[in-house]
Amino acid sequence: MAHDADDKALAVFEEYRSALFGVAYRMLGRVTDAEDIVQEAWLRWSGAHRDGVRDPRAYLVRVVTRLAIDRLRQHAARRETYVGPWLPEPLPTDRALAGLGATPDGADRAVLADTVSYAVLLVMETLSPLERAVFVLREAFGLPYSEIAAALGRDQPAVRQLAGRARRHMSERRPRFTVDAGERRDLTERFLAAALEGDMDGLMSLLAADVSLVGDSGGRAKAPLRVIEGADKVSRFGLGIAKQAPPAADYHFMDFNGAPTLLVFSHGRPHSVFMLGVADGLVRRVYLVTNPEKLAHLAPPV
Structure with missing residues (x-):
């Protein structure tokens, strides 16, 4: 029975792995850190009392988001000593879009790809960790404010304020590059x-x-x-x-x-x-x- 439960836990996690990686990468801009966080999320999921989890996706997104916020705060000090300009780690677009429901020839592919573009990721670097989390979960993954609020442990009015500030900031600072x-x-x-x-x-x-x-x-x-x-x-x-x-x-x-x-x-x-x-x-x-x-x-x- 325990073996069956472990297999089911793994199957559920694998269903959402790509989306979880997408959340972590957009927040951190680093492939290695995103993979580390997804692995940590698996360890927490495999050791959790899953019978009480009604929505595994929401649970896992909450875990990954909070781990990514913690990692962002750790990185703030490291960036001050980084030699030269900092850029995100390059990521194949197909992997970046995995878990978002985009098809290779979908009309919305360019719009979704923009959420992981260098221009967007670099402007997101200037957001606070909470603003960045809200922007990623709302703009890239289209999560409802109620789910984002649960992930961040904030009430919905506060999350809406964070989202508004993040959108204004991104709109004012992001370069207008072509998506052709x-x-x-x-x-x-x-x-x-x-x-x-x-x-x-x-x-x-x-x-x-x-x-x-x-x-x-x-x-x-x-x-x-x-x-x-x-x-x-x-x-x-x-x-x-x-x-x-x-x-x-x-x-x-x-x-x-x-x-x-x-x-x-x-x-x-x-x-x-x-x-x-x-x-x-x-x-x-x-x-x-x-x-x-x-x-x-x-x-x-x-």
């Missing part, structure tokens, strides 16, 4: 081609005058420790890193965080990720991740 995947893929391919060919004019033609490049190395690899601003400086940086391409470099285009992304491998190991923010047919933001800790979970496409 075809345009972003085209510009990403042209950006790579121009850089590899040493085509300064070609690069300049793709970039907005006020373009910026944000690099995240964590002090563990090569990347600028300050944001690079302006088409001329970003173009010159792009040409420079193309000349210093890693040995045996393999270039792959994949879909990460809702955007076509250039993934660079060297000798079978992930080396760097380039992601573009595009608006009005021009590149407005270039994201570069080289921190090996943030790339370790990535595998080369088959």
Whole structure:
């Protein structure tokens, strides 16, 4: 009987695992931390008195949300000593959308993918842990305020206030990048081609005058420790890193965080990720991740 109960507990947990990971990742921006939290949620679920749990999904979301809030508060001190700019860990879009009910060709795919975009995740970094939790649960997962209130241990009026503040904050600060995947893929391919060919004019033609490049190395690899601003400086940086391409470099285009992304491998190991923010047919933001800790979970496409 105990074995049957354990199997049932595992089956229930697996049904919601992808959604739980989605909650944790959106709140933390880190794949490894999100996986740790999901594992901790499983340990709590497997050891819980489940007979009294009427809604397993709500119970598990509550556990993951509270664990993520605790982890966010722990990270606040660590961010102060992080070397250079901080960017989220790249996450394949299909995994980001798992558990959200989105189909690969669904009309709402782009809207759902936007909830895990770099532009959104970076603005969410400026929210308080509670505001971030409310925003994720409401905007990405569409949970009712009553369920969010139960997850946070707050009353509904307080949760509605948190939601209102978070929405206003996000609306005021988030960049307005295009969600057209075809345009972003085209510009990403042209950006790579121009850089590899040493085509300064070609690069300049793709970039907005006020373009910026944000690099995240964590002090563990090569990347600028300050944001690079302006088409001329970003173009010159792009040409420079193309000349210093890693040995045996393999270039792959994949879909990460809702955007076509250039993934660079060297000798079978992930080396760097380039992601573009595009608006009005021009590149407005270039994201570069080289921190090996943030790339370790990535595998080369088959």
